[in-house]
Amino acid sequence: MPNFPNQIRASSSLIRRLRQRVANPGVLIQTRCFTTTEGHRPTIVHKRSLDILHDPWFNKGTAFSMTERDRLDLRGLLPPNVVSSDQQIERFMVDLKRLEVQARDGPSDPNALAKWRILNRLHDRNETMYYKVLIANIEEYAPIVYTPTVGIVCQNYSGLFRRPRGMYFSAEDRGEMMSMVYNWPADQVDMIVVTDGSRILGLGDLGVQGIGISIGKLDLYVAAAGINPQRVLPVMIDVGTNNEKLLKDPMYLGLQEHRLDGDEYVAVVDEFMEAVFTRWPHVIVQFEDFQSKWAFKLLQRYRNTYRMFNDDVQGTAGVAIAGLLGAVRAQGRPMIDFPKQKIVVAGAGSAGIGVLNAARKTMARMLGNNESAFDSARSQFWVVDAKGLITEDREDIDPDALPFARKVKEVGRQGLGEGASLAEVVRQVKPDVLLGLSAVGGLFSKEVLEAMKCSTSTRPAIFAMSNPTKNAECTPEEAFSIVGDNIIFASGSPFNDVNLGNGHIGHCNQGNNMYLFPGVGLGTLLSGSSIVSDGMLQAAAECLAAYMSEDDVINGKIYPSISSIRDITKQVAAAVVKEAIEEDLAEGYREMDARELKRLNKEEIEEYVQNNMWSPEYPTLVYKKE
Ligand SMILES: NC(=O)c1ccc[n+]([C@@H]2O[C@H](COP(=O)([O-])OP(=O)(O)OC[C@H]3O[C@@H](n4cnc5c(N)ncnc54)[C@H](O)[C@@H]3O)[C@@H](O)[C@H]2O)c1
Ligand SMILES: O=C(O)C[C@H](O)C(=O)O
Numbered sequence: 001m002p003n004f005p006n007q008i009r010a011s012s013s014l015i016r017r018l019r020q021r022v023a024n025p026g027v028l029i030q031t032r033c034f035t036t037t038e039g040h041r042p043t044i045v046h047k048r049s050l051d052i053l054h055d056p057w058f059n060k061g062t063a064f065s066m067t068e069r070d071r072l073d074l075r076g077l078l079p080p081n082v083v084s085s086d087q088q089i090e091r092f093m094v095d096l097k098r099l100e101v102q103a104r105d106g107p108s109d110p111n112a113l114a115k116w117r118i119l120n121r122l123h124d125r126n127e128t129m130y131y132k133v134l135i136a137n138i139e140e141y142a143p144i145v146y147t148p149t150v151g152i153v154c155q156n157y158s159g160l161f162r163r164p165r166g167m168y169f170s171a172e173d174r175g176e177m178m179s180m181v182y183n184w185p186a187d188q189v190d191m192i193v194v195t196d197g198s199r200i201l202g203l204g205d206l207g208v209q210g211i212g213i214s215i216g217k218l219d220l221y222v223a224a225a226g227i228n229p230q231r232v233l234p235v236m237i238d239v240g241t242n243n244e245k246l247l248k249d250p251m252y253l254g255l256q257e258h259r260l261d262g263d264e265y266v267a268v269v270d271e272f273m274e275a276v277f278t279r280w281p282h283v284i285v286q287f288e289d290f291q292s293k294w295a296f297k298l299l300q301r302y303r304n305t306y307r308m309f310n311d312d313v314q315g316t317a318g319v320a321i322a323g324l325l326g327a328v329r330a331q332g333r334p335m336i337d338f339p340k341q342k343i344v345v346a347g348a349g350s351a352g353i354g355v356l357n358a359a360r361k362t363m364a365r366m367l368g369n370n371e372s373a374f375d376s377a378r379s380q381f382w383v384v385d386a387k388g389l390i391t392e393d394r395e396d397i398d399p400d401a402l403p404f405a406r407k408v409k410e411v412g413r414q415g416l417g418e419g420a421s422l423a424e425v426v427r428q429v430k431p432d433v434l435l436g437l438s439a440v441g442g443l444f445s446k447e448v449l450e451a452m453k454c455s456t457s458t459r460p461a462i463f464a465m466s467n468p469t470k471n472a473e474c475t476p477e478e479a480f481s482i483v484g485d486n487i488i489f490a491s492g493s494p495f496n497d498v499n500l501g502n503g504h505i506g507h508c509n510q511g512n513n514m515y516l517f518p519g520v521g522l523g524t525l526l527s528g529s530s531i532v533s534d535g536m537l538q539a540a541a542e543c544l545a546a547y548m549s550e551d552d553v554i555n556g557k558i559y560p561s562i563s564s565i566r567d568i569t570k571q572v573a574a575a576v577v578k579e580a581i582e583e584d585l586a587e588g589y590r591e592m593d594a595r596e597l598k599r600l601n602k603e604e605i606e607e608y609v610q611n612n613m614w615s616p617e618y619p620t621l622v623y624k625k626e
């Protein structure tokens, strides 16, 4: 709340009238302390930037005009679409009415959104308290601030929008980004999560509404990795949307034009990267939920020059590798048997291809780490996308999928051909693992799961990794009831364990990149490495794989419980720091310089990480004049 001058604090009716005046600057107010003036005199404010947005007296939210946004250093702190106050009220009312409908007969968990609103309001009021609540109840509230509820939040963003959080760089800001980045009030930013909203979870193109995913990921950076909340920055790059519904929606807050493409698109992202690294040279940028077409290209473009990584490609790969190795151990076999696993992957997008590349490299390393090992490892994978089994016969094959296209002759011997259906592939291959990153809810149908019953594995593994909940390829109930009690099951979104009867529980693991990205970011930050190397990502995955005990994996638990995410993240970060030191990439962080880092042993690295994790405790505040 603003500090009211004394004479104003005395009179609540005056405050009411003043509020009216802020809402309608043209309306005259008669007071003892404010003399009557002509209608269009401007209101003098002594603040700018976020201070205005956080001040209920002066805030107009999305109704600030572009000239006002420039005058008050607000550019980038609001979604790009300027709306009228009538439109603002209409948007608010639509949302209010929707809440009533949802409370009656709404989505599967109507309480989830209500809980999100309450937590979000706390986040806006008091960050320390918000993170204290989140960390203490992470198992209960991660599904609210993160997957799956964050998906509903993004879908309903126009209605839920109250206070902005983060920055928006739009196609309209070309040429301005280098200066507008200074509108952000923090002099130090450690972590940025950026999205262009083109593929939010499995929900498709949500345009500017995708900012929710950057916010949700950064909540985990604070809660799990202990990154200081004052040093995180959620970012939305708004280059338009190809979602026809949003293009026509009068409530939509983003640019209502089709997405930029080609060089124009790259120029916007280039300008953004240059701007943020100019102001914060040591920041780490996590790319999130970019459509696969751009996910790979941007990763290749920036990964050797900037401290950045793509969570969907690289984070998911590490989590999947850890789970796949866990599934081998759960069969009672050593991890080194991994290269013998037959793996069917449904989905060849940014996540699927990321997993395939990493799994192939892991197998190759186990087989001798040479070219022939790398070549032979590819025969362990069958990849099915929207057009069916991918073979070398596929026309216009995506270059990223090409290394996994099966030879026609070879699959012909298995009775399969180009475009064979998933059920057919599973029936013929009898895989050890069926892994879904397709974004198609229910893709592992009864027919597909029936086919999995013929798996040659002693303990088949089913990974239904697509998000959010409705997009999961199958539920754990379906998997356990059709394929059998003995399977290993993991899903991207959280599900409850399954009661198998006779006192037995079918364990539902959450195979989500949340177990990796916070540690990768924290480890990169504390090592001071100027890039995120393959070795650092591999070290993170191996650390997660080793986290589970032999007893756990035999009992079907291949991923830890989210209640221990802070501890896992600490260990993953320590593994990343250690690898960066070994690769001679570590340049140090603050008073810990490169030479001192090199002297640390494993335990000391863990301690160093632990000591640099922020905890939600109130600091003592002291007032000092500027
Ligand atoms: N669990 C996790 O940690 C995690 C991480 C990243 C992504 N994901 C999820 O994975 C999903 C895919 O993400 P992406 O970035 O790869 O998306 P994407 O759009 O790039 O790729 C989707 C792929 O699925 C294929 N597909 C579509 N219909 C299919 C069908 N009927 N059968 C087989 N394949 C089909 C498409 O052809 C495409 O190759 C999303 O739901 C996302 O939420 C989960
Ligand atoms: O956001 C998640 O829950 C995981 C992943 O990054 C996804 O895109 O689905």
Ligand SMILES: [Mg+2]
Pocket (backbone or CB within 6 Å): 201, 288, 289, 311, 312
């Ligand atoms: Mg993602």
